[in-house]
Amino acid sequence: MTAPAEVLAVRGLTKRFPGVLALDSVDFTARAGEVHALVGENGAGKSTLIKVLTGVYHPDEGDLTYRGEPAAFATPLAAQAAGISTIYQEVNLIPLMSVARNLFMDREPKNRLGLIDFRRMHTEATRILRDYGVGVDVRRPLRDLGVGAQQMVALARAVSVDARVVIMDEPTSSLEPREVQTLFGVIRRLREQGIAVVYVSHRMEELYAICDAVTVLRDGRLVHTGPLADTDRLTLVSLMLGRELGEVRAEGMTKFTGDHETGTEPVLRAEHLTRRHELHDISLTIRPGEVVGLGGLLGSGRTETAKAIAGALPLGSGKVTVAGAPVRTGSTPAAIRAGISLLPEDRKSEGIVPGLSVRENIALAALPQMSRFGLVSEAAIDKVVETFMKRLQIKASGPHQKVGELSGGNQQKVLLARWLAMQPKVLLLDEPTRGIDVGAKAEVQKLIDELAEDGLGVLLISSDVEELIEGSDRVVVLRDGAVVGELTGDDVTEDRLLQAIAAAAEEAADTTEAVTP
Structure with a gap:
């Protein structure tokens, strides 16, 4: 079977920033009528690659071709004019402008006098958005819509500019399940029309539901590309995290749990933390002198959990107690006074x-x-x-x-x-060794051990599987903002963690398939 035609491709792409090699000789190809997943953890190079493809950055080395011809886009507008549209995780439209004006920005229909034909624009906008499941008064300001509806407006705009490539960066992060299914329907139509779709997402069940091919980046390097159907979930997780598979596989796995409610009274107890679209009934405890790791892929809710505990993220419901005393949620000063300190990721x-x-x-x-x-x-x-x-x-x-x-x-x-x-009584560490050299990394890891020995309760977030496993007494595994398992005792191993993440993705995929019409 002949492979679909290349629409957008880079060969040997390298991009440097001061002190950082963001992309190291990366190859990537988007093909007509193909949905291509682009995956990797934080710092893998996904955002940099997208910005090179769309004219935000210019490559230091390598070649870019578009529709079979060498290309170099001076600006994002030049890339868009050529037919490359991007839908970002954060809606990049104009909130005070009407829905219709946002949809037709810079290409409004005109009447015989050269003025904007508002009646025609409103009629066309209503018709287009109806296909995306958005039934609103298009004369209203965009800001009056919910975030999910705004995202669908951004999608409709990107697709309706005669695009040949549509890049979607975490497009479902603010969507309800019904809206996700509408989005998938749109993507299938784009595939049928021969449009290339580059799909960036951390949600594995979405990748397997909609994508044909996958490219995995890690630390700015290409580590895998090929048909997604040939790559099972455990292998994909291993490629993203950079760990070997080991002998055990994901089949037949169950949730890992352990009896950790005995012994020393917890210094921190977080119960039923819930925030719409981000956290779903998360509960965990930390004891004095204990290092509890948070495991999971990018977007699993690790940072959001830490911020919620530290009062930096308002909650819909849930409670936090330190040494048995309740802490007012959504208040960083209250958390600090209670003895909670957060070392942020950035x-x-x-x-x-x-x-x-x-x-x-x-x-x-x-x-x-x-x-x-x-x-x-x-x-x-x-x-x-x-x-x-x-x-x-x-x-x-x-x-x-x-x-x-x-x-x-x-x-x-x-x-x-x-x-x-x-x-503090509790120290929350979000990627404490990211971006530092090996010597400093070892010093920070040693310090964490010493702090725990002194009786401090520690929550450790790390994308480095080895660091997470070696540094944690217990690991709580998250996926899509929910606790899906826990590793304790002899189960705190790299293989067990990879299995737990892959099993959660498999379970989510089964659930998605069960509810998808």
């Missing part, structure tokens, strides 16, 4: 203040505790900063050096020092 945008000194960054959260009657004790700050710079072996010219001048590993240590200065 230290640059959510953690360090690059323009401030090491001293100022460390003292930032603890200033209220080191002041009397509104006056801050400089001596108290100096003592705390000196203590933690020594304990964490922060390498800097001195406490007054700007933290933005330090290495990634030392920036991470400064953040740790900030929260340890608060003397």
Whole structure:
């Protein structure tokens, strides 16, 4: 059988940023009438590849061809004009503009006088959106629609500009199940029309429901490409996480659980945490001196769970207690006062203040505790900063050096020092070793062990399977914002974790197939 024609392809694509090799000689091909899954964990290179394909970035090396001809798109608008449309996870339309104007932006129908024909535009917009399951007054501002309906408007716009390639970046993240099925119907129509679809999603059941081919990226490199039907779920998970399969397989697996309700009273108890579209009845406990890992693929709800516990993500329902005392949810100050500290995944945008000194960054959260009657004790700050710079072996010219001048590993240590200065009872660590060198990584891992030995309760999130397994006493496995299993005792192994993730995906796929008409 002849392979479908190539529409958009890159060969040997390399993209560098200062200090980072984002893409390393990557090959990728989107074919006419094919839905091609692009998958990988955070930092794999998916977003960078999409931005090169759509003219946001320009490659440092490699060739790009479009419809059989060499191509180079100077801007995203140039790529769109050529027939490459992108639907982003965050809706990138204009909220104050009407639904119809958003749908026909820059291509509004005109009357004989060259003015916008509003009646025709409204009629056409109503007809188009009806095919996408959206029945609204198209004269209303886009912001009046729910997020799911806005996403469908973005999809309708992308498809209706005579696209030959449609790139969908996590298109179902804000959609209800009914809307997901409508989306899948649209994708099938695009396939029948010979349009190439590049589908980025962390939801494995969606990939197997709609995609024909798959490309796996890891750390900026191509690790696999081929028909999705030839790649089972356990193999796909292993390729994404970079771990070997081992001898055991996923068939016949059940949920892993263990009796962890005995012994020391939990220092943290999170119960039935629920947030629409993101968290679904999540419960977990952490005991003093225990490191509990959160396992799962990108988008499984790990970061959202940590933020919900730390009060940084409002909840629909659920409760959090520390040492038996209730903590007001949705309030970061209340969580901090209760003894919960969160080291965020993105230290640059959510953690360090690059323009401030090491001293100022460390003292930032603890200033209220080191002041009397509104006056801050400089001596108290100096003592705390000196203590933690020594304990964490922060390498800097001195406490007054700007933290933005330090290495990634030392920036991470400064953040740790900030929260340890608060003397927390529970420390939530979201990817604590991401983006730091091997030596600093080992130091941070050793520090986590020491903190647990001192009686601190630790929640550890890591995409590095080996780090998660070796650093955790127990692992709670998540998928799509829900707890799907738990590894305890001898079951805390890499193979068991891969099995649990793959089994959850298999179960979800079976459920999806059962409800899909």
